[in-house]
Structure formats: structure tokens, C-alpha cells
Amino acid sequence: MQFLTQSILLFLATAVIAKNIILSNDDGWQATNIRATYYKLKEAGHEVWLVAPVSQRSGFGGKFDIPTSPTLQTDGEFKYPPAGSPSWGHEEDDDHIWYFNGTPASSIAFGLQYVIPEKFNNVSIDLVVAGPNEGTNLSPGMFTLSGTVGATYNSVYRGYPAVAFSGSNSNNSFFKDSLDLDDANEPSTIYANKVTEFVNQLFKTQGDNSRALPLGVGLNVNFPKVGYENESCTDPAWVFTRLTGQYASGADLKFNASSNSFVWAQTSWQALTVCNNGDCSLPSENLVVEHTKCATSVSVFAIDYDANLGITNQVEGLLDPLFKKD
Numbered sequence: 265m266q267f268l269t270q271s272i273l274l275f276l277a278t279a280v281i282a283k284n285i286i287l288s289n290d291d292g293w294q295a296t297n298i299r300a301t302y303y304k305l306k307e308a309g310h311e312v313w314l315v316a317p318v319s320q321r322s323g324f325g326g327k328f329d330i331p332t333s334p335t336l337q338t339d340g341e342f343k344y345p346p347a348g349s350p351s352w353g354h355e356e357d358d359d360h361i362w363y364f365n366g367t368p369a370s371s372i373a374f375g376l377q378y379v380i381p382e383k384f385n386n387v388s389i390d391l392v393v394a395g396p397n398e399g400t401n402l403s404p405g406m407f408t409l410s411g412t413v414g415a416t417y418n419s420v421y422r423g424y425p426a427v428a429f430s431g432s433n434s435n436n437s438f439f440k441d442s443l444d445l446d447d448a449n450e451p452s453t454i455y456a457n458k459v460t461e462f463v464n465q466l467f468k469t470q471g472d473n474s475r476a477l478p479l480g481v482g483l484n485v486n487f488p489k490v491g492y493e494n495e496s497c498t499d500p501a502w503v504f505t506r507l508t509g510q511y512a513s514g515a516d517l518k519f520n521a522s523s524n525s526f527v528w529a530q531t532s533w534q535a536l537t538v539c540n541n542g543d544c545s546l547p548s549e550n551l552v553v554e555h556t557k558c559a560t561s562v563s564v565f566a567i568d569y570d571a572n573l574g575i576t577n578q579v580e581g582l583l584d585p586l587f588k589k590d
Contacts, residue, residue: 281467282309283390290321290411292341293363297396299439300456315375318363326414331365342438368415392419395429396455400486402549405514425477431455432489449491484563497558505561509548512536
């Protein structure tokens with residue numbers, strides 16, 4: 265009887281927070297991180313639809329590409345699926361796992377405009393989760409480049425609460441080679457468990473409210489190295505942060521004269537340390553993830569990209585002679 269009571273209570277607790285989630289990324293539907301997260305979110309009781317690009321689309325930001333042919337002209341990532349397959353489709357044994365021959369941003373549209381209304385009776389989506397990305401997306405310098413973040417802010421544009429998660433394991437792995445949900449030191453499994461912890465807390469706090477986050481607001485979350493890549497860190501702490509600040513950097517290039525070629529670089533600029541909005545006392549994402557032991561950054565962003573009133577008035581004053589007066 266006691267076991268039955270505990271089982272009923274567990275079921276009720278799970279049912280209260282069970283939600284409908286779209287899951288996407290920019291590394292592709294076959295990436296180990298996203299597959300691990302899919303299964304862990306389902307294990308927590310959520311209804312999850314994985315809808316992601318058929319191929320690696322890192323660095324595509326908010327670019328919006330759609331298929332130009334009903335069939336793939338080239339192989340998907342890891343030849344999964346091969347050229348000649350349909351340009352969109354799902355796993356044979358799971359109609360909740362979909363690929364799309366597009367970018368992260370268009371994959372979100374595909375999920376919300378086609379998969380959900382056409383295949384699943386247009387159920388309401390409570391949250392969009394992007395990632396965990398293979399590689400961090402720290403500061404505005406990477407925010408604008410990341411396809412994973414691009415999927416997130418495209419979801420926010422559409423009115424959905426959305427969270428971008430990025431890990432520090434940049435390995436571009438294939439889930440059929442490396443997925444191990446029982447390995448407590450596997451980074452993809454650790455990240456999946458932490459994403460599930462975060463999402464569950466978000467829904468628990470939501471309670472009876474209609475939204476998990478305010479309209480027009482999203483979150484950017486970055487994990488440190490964990491597990492086999494940092495065995496001293498298997499349960500990183502959550503730290504509230506801001507996108508800009510100390511050590512914030514962006515993509516850059518450097519010229520190598522000896523090889524007559526350019527190489528990728530990360531550069532910090534003073535403009536990325538400026539605080540014009542939000543809580544200026546918060547640490548930056550870069551400081552927490554790259555210069556703190558075993559900590560995860562959690563930053564809030566809004567898609568209202570207008571400057572604050574003080575800066576707006578200042579710049580308007582500079583241009584005042586251009587504006588006609590009534």
C-alpha cells in the first residue's frame with residue numbers, strides 16, 4: 265500500500281510539471297548532446313519533439329534557409345541520412361525526432377509551422393530548448409554568430425519562451441558512437457541532466473502562470489567542461505550572469521604571414537565590457553565559465569534591441585539638426 269501511495273504521488277508530481285517542448289540545435293539532429301537531452305527530458309515526463317538541421321550548421325546565427333529540393337543533394341552529417349533521402353523526415357522508430365534540410369532558425373519554423381500542426385494536432389508548445397551546443401556561446405560576440413542561439417531568439421520572436429544551452433565539449437560526435445545515458449562522467453549525459461534540472465525548475469516556478477518566461481525574453485546558458493574533460497566537475501553550480509562584462513570576446517581573425525593565410529581568433533574589445541542595460545553588478549558569462557571552477561552561467565536577454573532612454577536621447581541630440589521640426 266505504501267509503495268502504491270508513493271507511486272501515485274510520484275506520478276502526480278511528474279504530471280504537474282510535464283510540458284510540451286521543442287528541442288533543436290545547430291550541430292545537427294544526430295549530435296550526441298541533443299540526443300542525450302531528448303531522452304533525459306522525456307525521462308522527466310515531458311513531451312519532446314526534437315527538430316534540428318540535418319547537417320552541421322554552427323555559426324549560421326539567425327540565417328533562414330529552406331530546402332531547395334524535396335530530396336537531399338548531399339549527405340546529412342555522418343551520412344545520416346544519405347543523399348537522396350527526403351529533405352525532411354523523422355526516425356523510423358520515433359516520430360518525435362525530426363531532421364530538416366535548413367538552418368537552426370528555419371528548423372524551428374519547420375517544427376512550429378509544420379510538424380506540430382500537421383502531425384500532432386497543433387498541440388501547445390510550452391518551451392523551446394536549443395542545444396546543448398557543442399562549444400560555448402559566450403558574450404554578444406558569439407551570441408550573434410551561434411546557430412543554437414539563433415534558434416532561440418527566433419523562437420522568442422514567435423512568442424515562445426526559449427533557452428539556449430551550450431556546453432564546452434566541442435567534439436562534433438555522432439550519437440550512435442558515443443551516446444551513453446548511464447555513464448555519469450560522459451559530458452553529454454551530465455549536460456542533459458543539468459538541462460533537465462533547469463527546465464524542471466523553470467516549470468515548477470511557473471506554476472499556474474501561462475508562460476515560463478516573460479514575452480520577448482530568452483535565456484543563454486553556458487556550461488563549463490565536465491566529466492571526462494574535467495573530472496573535478498560533474499555537477500556545476502548555477503550562477504546568474506550578464507552577457508557583457510569582463511573577458512567578453514568575439515570572433516576575430518589573424519593573418520599568418522609565413523603561411524599567407526588567416527586563422528580564427530577570439531578577441532576581447534572594450535565595447536563588450538560596457539554595461540548599458542540590466543544589472544551591472546552581475547559577473548560576465550566569460551568570467552564565470554572560463555575563469556571560475558565548475559560554474560554555469562545563466563544570462564537573460566530580451567529581443568527589444570532598442571538602446572535605453574538615456575543613450576537614445578543622447579544620440580537623438582547628436583542628430584537633432586537632421587529631424588524636421590513641426
